[in-house]
Amino acid sequence: MTKRKWQKHFIRDVFSLKSGSHDSFSKIVFKNPELVKSKDNKIPDTLFKFYAPTSSNILDVRKRRLWLSHPNSFNDPFDSHVGVDYKNYEKHLLLKHIDKTGFIAKSDGFSKKDYRRIADSKPGIYPHALSENEEYSSVISKMRRKSDDFKKEITKIRRRSKKEVSKKIDKIRETNIRVASFANLQSKNYPPARNDLERMIQMWAHYSDNHKGFCVEYDISSLKPANFFKMYENKNGYESYSSENNINLLILAGLFPIIYSSNRVNIPRTKLEKLTIDKDGNLINKVGIDEILYKAFITKSTKWSYEKEWRIILDGRISNYFNNKIPFPFIKHIYLGSRMKPKVIDDLIEIADELNVEVTLMDLNEKKFTLEHQNINSYKWDKEKSSWHNPLL
Known part of the structure; x- marks a missing residue:
């Protein structure tokens, strides 16, 4: 260790x-x-x-x-807060939605090859220079031009993803x-x-x-x-x-x-997805994120x-x-x-x-x-001497 x-x-x-x-x-x-x-x-x-x-x-x-x-009162807005890969979460929700709705079959101009391009894309901003996989945002930008239906769907999914992640992260940050x-x-x-x-x-x-x-x-x-x-x-x-x-x-x-690091402690997409918020607005933690939270702290x-x-x-x-x-x-x-x-x-x-x-x-x-240190007795002595001075004389 x-x-x-x-x-x-x-x-x-x-x-x-x-x-x-x-x-x-x-x-x-x-x-x-x-x-x-x-x-x-x-x-x-x-x-x-x-x-x-x-x-x-x-x-x-x-x-x-x-x-x-x-920690919400700290001067560092990153302090004690977990990081999250928004793009990866969004990509997962999009692929899940396509699988569930059969979007490929009913969407003119959107193919299984396009699906694979999304699935194989890199969610990060700077993919590895030697990687054959495209960057996720770039793929989505191109896909939006292929089909009006897809453009509507991806806009809806991206908004839903952002709202869902933000709500869960906000609740995590309220942890007492x-x-x-x-x-x-x-x-x-x-x-x-x-x-x-x-x-x-x-x-x-x-x-x-x-x-x-x-x-x-x-x-x-x-x-x-x-x-x-x-x-x-x-x-x-x-x-x-x-x-x-x-x-x-x-x-x-x-x-x-x-621990000082250039990287934040990130919550895995799989754990974030399984977190739920009940009808009273309470975060239901059944997937064991305590260790992640403490490491972020x-x-x-x-x-x-x-x-x-x-x-x-x-x-x-x-x-x-x-x-x-x-x-x-x-x-x-x-x-x-x-x-x-x-x-x-x-x-x-x-x-x-x-x-x-x-x-x-x-x-x-x-x-x-x-x-440097000043002797406290010197301060006391200076204070006492000042009391001897009579400004009326």
């Missing part, structure tokens, strides 16, 4: 134990906690999360909890799975720095309100598989989500590094690789139980942005004192395009 692909193997192993249509990722892990043993040497000691300086984020830090978002994102900034590339937080200028800009926010370092070294097994002596132990051990088990099971474009992202992925039912804010008592260090307002600095220093964690103020390096 390659180091970069272990997360796919883990997801596959979880869903291979699915015994019923209502078995979620969390329920399978509850029933089979030994699954997390395979993560024993793969979890980093610390992870970092960047925050905007909102009152909600600050309160979450004070209360040691973690907000989980739905929640996510919390982190950055793994541990590095040994430039001693004596222990991480490259100081160099992550883009992260500070994108996720911490242009350096006005903050970053929290979480020590997750305590999340080791050996800590979770004693509670399973009671077979019903998994039913209480509020149990600290239970939620930590789910955090560990749902913790993955992102951990796959992003290579353009985002600088983020060095890790994620906690949690079933919506569990997340909803905590109002989408799960207990996360692993705060180790709070880093304050170089443009943070004094009032927010003071609030977070107070919170750090309450939680007994370290706090550091970031500052701009005077010579290089990087950040």
